[in-house]
Amino acid sequence: xxxxxxxxxxxxxxxxxxxxxxxxxxxYKVSDNPxxxxxxxxxxxRFDTVFTAQGSATLQMKVYNPNRxxxxxxxxxxxxxxxxxxxVDGEPNLELLKNLKIYGHDSLFVFVxxxxxxxxxxxxxxxxxxxCFHLHSGNTQQVELxxxxxxxxxxxxxxxxxxxxxxxxxxxxxxPYLVYDTMAVLGKLKIEAGAxxxxxxGACIFAYDDIEAKGKQEAPIRFCGDRIDRLFDSVPxxxxxxxxxxxxxxxxxxxxxxxxxEYVDILSGNIGLYCYGNALRQRLQMKGCRIHNHTxxxxxxxxxxxxxxxxxxxxxxxxxxxxAGGTHKFVHSTIASYFGYTNIRIQSVAxxxxxxxxxxxxxxxxxxxxxxxYNSIITGYRSNQLVVATPLDRYYPGAFVGNYLKTDSLDxxxxxxxxxxxxxDTVKVFRNDFYRYKEYVYYDFHLDSLSPAIGAGDSxxxxxxxxxxxxxxxxxxxxxxxxxxxxP
Numbered sequence: 379x380x381x382x383x384x385x386x387x388x389x390x391x392x393x394x395x396x397x398x399x400x401x402x403x404x405x406y407k408v409s410d411n412p413x414x415x416x417x418x419x420x421x422x423x424r425f426d427t428v429f430t431a432q433g434s435a436t437l438q439m440k441v442y443n444p445n446r447x448x449x450x451x452x453x454x455x456x457x458x459x460x461x462x463x464x465x466v467d468g469e470p471n472l473e474l475l476k477n478l479k480i481y482g483h484d485s486l487f488v489f490v491x492x493x494x495x496x497x498x499x500x501x502x503x504x505x506x507x508x509x510c511f512h513l514h515s516g517n518t519q520q521v522e523l524x525x526x527x528x529x530x531x532x533x534x535x536x537x538x539x540x541x542x543x544x545x546x547x548x549x550x551x552x553x554p555y556l557v558y559d560t561m562a563v564l565g566k567l568k569i570e571a572g573a574x575x576x577x578x579x580g581a582c583i584f585a586y587d588d589i590e591a592k593g594k595q596e597a598p599i600r601f602c603g604d605r606i607d608r609l610f611d612s613v614p615x616x617x618x619x620x621x622x623x624x625x626x627x628x629x630x631x632x633x634x635x636x637x638x639x640e641y642v643d644i645l646s647g648n649i650g651l652y653c654y655g656n657a658l659r660q661r662l663q664m665k666g667c668r669i670h671n672h673t674x675x676x677x678x679x680x681x682x683x684x685x686x687x688x689x690x691x692x693x694x695x696x697x698x699x700x701x702a703g704g705t706h707k708f709v710h711s712t713i714a715s716y717f718g719y720t721n722i723r724i725q726s727v728a729x730x731x732x733x734x735x736x737x738x739x740x741x742x743x744x745x746x747x748x749x750x751x752y753n754s755i756i757t758g759y760r761s762n763q764l765v766v767a768t769p770l771d772r773y774y775p776g777a778f779v780g781n782y783l784k785t786d787s788l789d790x791x792x793x794x795x796x797x798x799x800x801x802x803d804t805v806k807v808f809r810n811d812f813y814r815y816k817e818y819v820y821y822d823f824h825l826d827s828l829s830p831a832i833g834a835g836d837s838x839x840x841x842x843x844x845x846x847x848x849x850x851x852x853x854x855x856x857x858x859x860x861x862x863x864x865x866p
Contacts (some may be wrong), residue, residue: 379803394598406481409447412515416449417442423683425492425525426607427502429556435607436490436494438663439521441486450514451478457508462523464509465489492809494527500553502526514559530576535557548585549573554606557581572597576604577622577647584626593641595849597667599626602645612815613724616646620673620726624649635660639667655681658704658745667845673727675700681745683737686711686862692823693717702738710843712860714757714823718855739768750777753835753858755798757784757807764788782859797834807831824862831859
């Protein structure tokens with residue numbers, strides 16, 4: 379038995395040796411053959427937009443030697459050497475990279491960062507360089523490096539806490555803003571069409587007076603986190619909720635406040651827009667807006683009268699819409715709760731077992747809550763996406779007309795001409811109610827061609843809302859529910 383084991387072991391060694399010879403073990407001798415070249419995992423290393431005077435994330439690539447013979451890299455350098463910083467296999471000083479041997483079928487890791495000086499420009503500026511490799515054989519190869527530098531107007535400082543603006547503040551559209559910590563605007567807050575406001579982690583804006591944010595369809599106002607690079611190659615940071623705190627419209631005085639938001643995108647924070655008043659002394663008018671991807675709430679209305687039209691409020695870990703006190707009218711709006719419905723874990727919190735819309739009319743001390751929906755969509759992957767918490771259902775005065783609703787509990791006298799979801803339904807409501815990062819498919823709440831929301835709207839209601847959020851006309855056709863009219 380022992381003899382057989384020794385023979386078997388000997389045969390195994392012979393077989394392994396033969397396989398190595400057949401595979402052609404790599405050569406350690408450096409080749410001067412000018413036809414042998416390096417291979418790069420990327421011909422061009424592109425950064426997303428980078429704020430000037432602020433470092434970027436680190437990108438990486440690999441340098442391969444696909445040949446059997448070793449190659450000698452005489453030196454590595456940057457043509458410009460101003461904005462980009464390079465680390466090759468752990469060495470950050472390119473001057474020390476001399477006579478670098480890379481064996482056959484071996485590779486090197488290259489890490490690159492960029493830090494762009496202030497450009498004194500409003501628009502992004504392309505900054506380029508070339509990372510060059512000179513081989514001992516005489517060949518020189520290079521990788522292109524590209525980044526767009528963007529000047530920003532910085533408000534506050536990290537760790538400063540609250541920075542106040544007693545006379546109000548105006549966000550202009552000339553160049554983007556970067557807000558740190560808590561911005562307290564005691565006077566009127568005004569935002570010009572086309573303005574972009576980047577919010578640092580934990581940053582928030584408190585508005586204690588009127589808000590006038592009038593974007594346009596072709597020049598929307600945008601609030602988002604300041605991580606504009608990528609979590610992974612196919613996953614931008616903007617897809618991850620919780621990148622900043624939120625917007626708060628607070629009325630703790632005795633004067634009436636008016637909040638006007640038109641074509642404002644509020645993206646990927648903890649809270650979208652939180653409106654609170656100690657009495658019914660403020661009014662919100664929201665048109666053509668998008669509140670999307672938040673770790674808590676989308677739109678909170680407490681003691682606030684509101685009219686919301688042609689607006690998408692989607693993907694919040696808790697309620698997309700919470701109403702408590704006040705009269706609220708939602709017309710041609712899409713409220714969709716599919717937070718975290720993806721095949722990659724990019725969110726910092728899990729989805730709560732919460733409906734897309736919660737109407738709280740149970741308080742004995744606060745004003746009555748009267749919330750109505752017309753030609754709207756309320757849906758999500760939960761079985762019941764609409765909760766009307768009121769003492770006597772049959773006497774609740776809110777209306778629901780011409781909507782597509784995913785609910786199993788709505789039994790009100792003012793709920794007429796709606797289309798309801800049924801458990802056996804298999805048709806899609808939207809183009810994409812999920813996120814698949816490998817296929818680069820993101821949520822899209824435009825209507826699917828077979829959506830039950832097509833034609834569900836009330837024609838009389840739609841007369842005052844001729845165009846949808848994209849500018850598509852509803853005239854002459856049966857209006858669809860939601861903020862997007864279907865178009866092939």
